[in-house]
Amino acid sequence: AQKVTQAQTEISVVEKEDVTLDCVYETRDTTYYLFWYKQPPSGELVFLIRRNSFDEQNEISGRYSWNFQKSTSSFNFTITASQVVDSAVYFCALSEAYNQGGKLIFGQGTELSVKP
Amino acid sequence: DGGITQSPKYLFRKEGQNVTLSCEQNLNHDAMYWYRQDPGQGLRLIYYSQIVNDFQKGDIAEGYSVSREKKESFPLTVTSAQKNPTAFYLCASAREGNTEAFFGQGTRLTVV
Numbered sequence: 001a002q003k004v005t006q007a008q009t010e011i012s013v014v015e016k017e018d019v020t021l022d023c024v025y026e027t028r029d030t031t032y033y034l035f036w037y038k039q040p041p042s043g044e045l046v047f048l049i050r051r052n053s054f055d056e057q058n059e060i061s062g063r064y065s066w067n068f069q070k071s072t073s074s075f076n077f078t079i080t081a082s083q084v085v086d087s088a089v090y091f092c093a094l095s096e097a098y099n100q101g102g103k104l105i106f107g108q109g110t111e112l113s114v115k116p
Numbered sequence: 117d118g119g120i121t122q123s124p125k126y127l128f129r130k131e132g133q134n135v136t137l138s139c140e141q142n143l144n145h146d147a148m149y150w151y152r153q154d155p156g157q158g159l160r161l162i163y164y165s166q167i168v169n170d171f172q173k174g175d176i177a178e179g180y181s182v183s184r185e186k187k188e189s190f191p192l193t194v195t196s197a198q199k200n201p202t203a204f205y206l207c208a209s210a211r212e213g214n215t216e217a218f219f220g221q222g223t224r225l226t227v228v
Contacts, residue, residue: 009156033214045159045206045219052214091158095214100166102149102210102217103174106158 002027004094006107013082014115021077021110023092029053032096034068034075035104039089050101051075082114118143122207122220129194129201129227137192137223139207146212148190152176153204153222162205165190194225202227 003026013019025034032053037045049059051068059066063080079086089111093104120141129135141148147166151159161174165184179198184190190209194201204224208217 004158006158035216037219043204043206043222043224045208045217047216047218050214050216093158099213100147100164100210101214102147102208103161103164104159104217106160108156108158 002029002094002096002105004092004105004107006090006092006110008110009108010111010113012113012115015084016081017114018078018080019082019112019114021079021090021092021112023075023077023107025073025075025092025094027073027094027096029096031098032094033101035093035095036066036075036077037091037093039091039109041088045091048077079112082112084114084116087112087114120207120209120218120220122205122223124223125221127223127225129225131227132196134193134195135201135225137194137205137207137225139190139192139220140188141190141207141209141218142188143209143211143218144187145209145218146187147210148184149208149210149217150174150180150182150190150192151206151208153206159206162192201225 036048089109092107097103123138149164150162163182165171181193207220210217
């Protein structure tokens, strides 16, 4: 059965520290998509990244980077030099359904608190 | 601006009453989705629709109903059969393909 696990419920860091949010997934499909979303206090989910199962290249976008490893079924997210504005709940999600990027299986979320 | 609009932002309902949550998008997306979020938990799929006049149940559809009469609109009705309706409800839409979903700002429903 498909499942996404974010074992870290809450993380607290001081500004400028690096922080890694873990995500482990389970799926029997060979074709799937992984996502990270950010949920600020306002409530809406903001898309951060999408990765398909055939693309294991790591990605960097500014202070954000993602490490996708199929061998360990993990898709971890690192924020370098964290800032107070990074405080939010972060969700990792899995999509197995063909042609349905919005049909997602979410992890429980990791609440990140960045203190000044 | 293109986006997804959910209304109202806060909603209070008496036990035994049905209530309808609105979701409108102007992104010209074919697919729309409803998710429920409980404190400290991830989102769970209630219903989704890939095309007008068609929709499918998600993982937790019991006690909910939807309609999709227009491409832009996907209202969710929380019926009196839903035993624990107090939650945060998020609507989303997506283009064809496995592209990312766009989310609204949510409706917080409280049963009083």
